[in-house]
Amino acid sequence: MTIRSRNSDSNPLETDERFSEQAVRTTYPSKKSARNIDAAPDNVLKPYIEAETSFNSGLYSAAGAMYRKAMERAIKHINPDATGMLNKRIRELENNSILPHPMIELLDQVRLFGNDSMHEEEYDPSKEECEAAREFAFLFLTYAFAMPALVAEAKQKLAQET
Template sequence: MATFPHDCPHCGTKNSGFEIKGKFDFFDSINHRNTSAWFLMCGNPECTFPAVAVAQALDRVHLRGFYPTPHEPDLPDHMPENVEHYYLQAESILQQHADAAGAMYRKALDVGLKIRFPEIEGLLASRLKKLVNQGLLTEELGDFSHHVRLGGNDAVHDEDPFTVNEAKELGFLTKMVMTYIYTLPEMIRLRQERVDAEKAAAEE
């Protein structure tokens, strides 16, 4: 059975040997290319999930496309460097190690809140309550954060394996909180800085 190497978008295995199960010939009428090309129906023996590759034969066979596309890290802007480090770590291992990703999202949230609000002390649960009571987080974001806190704990301590979908949910909720406390304030600051500079230039 013919195989070719490609990173798996499902389990994250690098250069997995995808097995070609079948092919469908097609003419590229959209781009008006009279070339031999195929849809390749293939599967990764590591995780058994399917994929579709688009291959074209010129001087040699090469891939023009691969579906589904791999998960790309989605980081909120303007986070502190070490918070970004934990968040990126979670994103990069999400498909292969959902348990570890869940724990890293929780750590990114914890450290992100500590840096943004150093005056709020205590364990994460008590700090979240104080942040909501003082109006530094909305009640909804407080609920999101508690969900990440509890989910991260489950990822580390629960007997059942943490799923990719559960880890993705923690990632989304963590992103919402980081966007609120880092991304939006910095966007507003940069915008105001530009407005002030334009106003100063107009007055000269």
């Protein structure tokens, strides 16, 4: 074994034979991965990933707030000119038939859950309630960003084949 001084530029884990073949196999507690929507814009992904991290940590109020924030940012991408409170922006999408009614329902559910998570004094959401908001957010982001990207990818692939 070699003893290195504190001023050594090399990393002892890289040069010490005892560590050369080591690998992390498992961590405790296990880290649950976020369900990621890669096609979503970065500013939508950031609160969505925070929501997933909060959900996986059992922080359901925080998750509710972040799922709501992700929906708010997603709406801004869909209708950049919309202003006002989130409910007003959702109604604008509905009234102008920008989104089909089932997507409006998903947005409303996440909005209401997020509002309750943040503003209701005596309300602590359960895991089951948060799981519903989580699923609604995932479905909406899939519809709004992942599906259009998959369709564009399929069209491009088809065009290359012909």
